[in-house]
Amino acid sequence: xxxxxxxxxxxxxxxxxxxxxxxxxxxxxxxxxxxxxxxxxxxxxxxxxxxxxxxxxxxxxxxxxxxxxxxxxxxxxxxxxxxxxxxxxxxxxxxxxxxxxxxxxxxxxxxxxxxxxxxxxxxxxxxxxxxxxxxxxxxxxxxxxxxxxxxxxxxxxxxxxx
Amino acid sequence: xxxxxxxxxxxxxxxxxxxxxxxxxxxxxxxxxxxxxxxxxxxxxxxxxxxxxxxxxxxxxxxxxxxxxxxxxxxxxxxxxxxxxxxxxxxxxxxxxxxxxxxxxxxxxxxxxxxxxxxxxxxxxxxxxxxxxxxxxxxxxxxxxxxxxxxxxxxxxxxxxxxxxxxxxxxxxxxxxxxxxxxxxxxxxxxxxxxxxxxxxxxxxxxxxxxxxxxxxxxxxxxxxxxxxxxxxxxxxxxxxxxxxxxxxxxxxxxxxxxxxxxxxxxxxxxxxxxxxxxxxxxxxxxxxxxxxxxxxxxxxxxxxxxxxxxxxxxxxxxxxxxxxxxxxxxxxxxxxxxxxxxxxxxxxxxxxxxxxxxxxxxxxxxxxxxxxxxxxxxxxxxxxxxxxxxxxxx
Numbered sequence: 001x002x003x004x005x006x007x008x009x010x011x012x013x014x015x016x017x018x019x020x021x022x023x024x025x026x027x028x029x030x031x032x033x034x035x036x037x038x039x040x041x042x043x044x045x046x047x048x049x050x051x052x053x054x055x056x057x058x059x060x061x062x063x064x065x066x067x068x069x070x071x072x073x074x075x076x077x078x079x080x081x082x083x084x085x086x087x088x089x090x091x092x093x094x095x096x097x098x099x100x101x102x103x104x105x106x107x108x109x110x111x112x113x114x115x116x117x118x119x120x121x122x123x124x125x126x127x128x129x130x131x132x133x134x135x136x137x138x139x140x141x142x143x144x145x146x147x148x149x150x151x152x153x154x155x156x157x158x159x160x161x162x
Numbered sequence: 163x164x165x166x167x168x169x170x171x172x173x174x175x176x177x178x179x180x181x182x183x184x185x186x187x188x189x190x191x192x193x194x195x196x197x198x199x200x201x202x203x204x205x206x207x208x209x210x211x212x213x214x215x216x217x218x219x220x221x222x223x224x225x226x227x228x229x230x231x232x233x234x235x236x237x238x239x240x241x242x243x244x245x246x247x248x249x250x251x252x253x254x255x256x257x258x259x260x261x262x263x264x265x266x267x268x269x270x271x272x273x274x275x276x277x278x279x280x281x282x283x284x285x286x287x288x289x290x291x292x293x294x295x296x297x298x299x300x301x302x303x304x305x306x307x308x309x310x311x312x313x314x315x316x317x318x319x320x321x322x323x324x325x326x327x328x329x330x331x332x333x334x335x336x337x338x339x340x341x342x343x344x345x346x347x348x349x350x351x352x353x354x355x356x357x358x359x360x361x362x363x364x365x366x367x368x369x370x371x372x373x374x375x376x377x378x379x380x381x382x383x384x385x386x387x388x389x390x391x392x393x394x395x396x397x398x399x400x401x402x403x404x405x406x407x408x409x410x411x412x413x414x415x416x417x418x419x420x421x422x423x424x425x426x427x428x429x430x431x432x433x434x435x436x437x438x439x440x441x442x443x444x445x446x447x448x449x450x451x452x453x454x455x456x457x458x459x460x461x462x463x464x465x466x467x468x469x470x471x472x473x474x475x476x477x478x479x480x481x482x483x484x485x486x487x488x489x490x491x492x493x494x495x496x497x498x499x500x501x502x503x504x505x506x507x508x509x510x511x512x513x514x515x516x517x518x519x520x521x522x523x524x525x526x527x528x529x530x531x532x533x534x535x536x537x538x539x540x541x542x543x544x545x546x547x548x549x550x551x552x553x554x555x556x557x
Binding site for chain 2: 099100103104107115119120122123124126127128129130131134135138140141142143144149152155156157158159160161162
């Protein structure tokens with residue numbers, strides 16, 4: 001970490017300023033490109049905006065700062081184990097926050113690790129849900145007629161649909 | 163760095179949704195088809211099904227066990243060898259009343275069954291007169307989604323003994339059943355395509371008129387189906403396993419390649435098998451078991467077949483020798499089989515299985531309650547691959 005104490009400032013979509021260390025910012029491809037861009041030279045005052053709301057950006061930066069040392073230098077097995085536990089704690093949030101904020105931000109910032117973690121966590125949370133719970137989360141209207149629904153059930157005799 | 167302004171709308175791009183859904187267990191996917199028509203279309207799309215099968219977090223394979231029982235005559239169970247959890251599967255139709263049953267193959271979650279309806283004579287490789295033979299039906303079945311499809315019969319079901327093979331052609335994105343005469347002249351043969359829902363008569367290229375297929379057991383990998391076979395006219399009359407016969411499911415080319423060294427002819431016993439998604443042969447001698455693997459690159463370039471002996475294990479005791487009648491499969495790094503003769507049941511009549519670890523030679527046993535004699539074992543991966551024809555998916 002000693003060589004990467006340098007930090008940059010970014011704006012959230014809500015207009016709040018956040019600091020992120022250079023090594024952590026490298027976890028995101030677009031941020032990494034920005035680092036190499038001219039506007040980050042010393043005589044440039046422009047603060048780049050990241051189209052992620054403040055609440056989500058805090059989480060994303062927290063993830064980056066935690067994962068940056070390992071991403072940059074590699075880590076031992078015990079570190080990896082520790083990081084896995086940290087990830088589980090980190091993802092303890094509402095499924096809607098994961099789906100509509102973390103996942104969208106990870107996708108937008110091209111953060112493979114966070115994207116994969118968020119997809120897996122969302123899947124784990126969704127797998128036991130009922131159809132109506134899913135519709136509620138995603139704001140989906142049931143567009144099947146009762147005959148169509150019956151037909152779907154008939155295709156899988158004995159499978160549970162509730 | 164401008165993207166969608168409003169992050170509060172409940173909208174998730176298709177590829178993100180697909181990435182989440184493909185991590186779900188098949189049971190959840192079947193349920194979530196009911197969410198909306200968009201979700202149904204996504205879940206049923208061939209590309210999504212393909213992603214599910216190749217995703218890194220796909221579930222570990224299970225073992226599909228079929229048991230002969232009293233009522234119904236056959237029962238199926240799925241076994242997870244790690245947890246020893248057994249799941250009873252609901253039989254597809256036709257099974258309850260059948261006389262006999264063979265599993266033709268298990269591929270990407272689809273199981274192909276041959277169901278014999280009436281009296282059925284023992285299958286000998288070269289018996290030609292089968293006038294009293296009964297009829298059989300082929301069934302394609304997805305035990306997880308419980309979908310099934312009765313495969314239509316072909317014209318000459320009553321005339322000759324056949325061998326079947328079942329596999330997937332990645333190039334055609336189609337599941338196919340190959341039906342050929344087991345002896346000497348494979349042509350004309352029939353190929354059933356799940357996409358078209360019909361049989362087609364084909365002439366295999368390079369089909370050698372002297373080759374025969376010695377065992378029903380077939381494995382399908384990388385778009386080809388393989389059997390053990392032999393060649394007429396060679397010095398050994400009982401030349402059962404000197405060749406591996408393959409049919410390319412896409413180009414319908416027949417190839418035969420020499421088997422690996424199976425040891426002395428008298429003790430020669432072999433099983434064709436899948437190991438880490440590669441073609442492999444288990445050579446079983448009195449005290450040892452050898453695993454020969456066909457490496458992928460040599461398999462692809464026809465004519466340059468090289469077998470590599472990957473493992474050799476020994477049996478510490480005669481009682482743990484694999485039974486001759488029952489099938490053998492490989493689950494992860496372990497050979498799964500039923501032990502010989504009286505040892506295949508425990509004192510309480512439960513069916514005994516052995517798991518022989520190829521890397522450590524460690525042998526573990528487990529028993530299954532309510533099992534009966536004659537259990538066959540296949541590896542099985544849960545999937546929601548449909549048994550409906552691609553042209554009319556309504557089933």
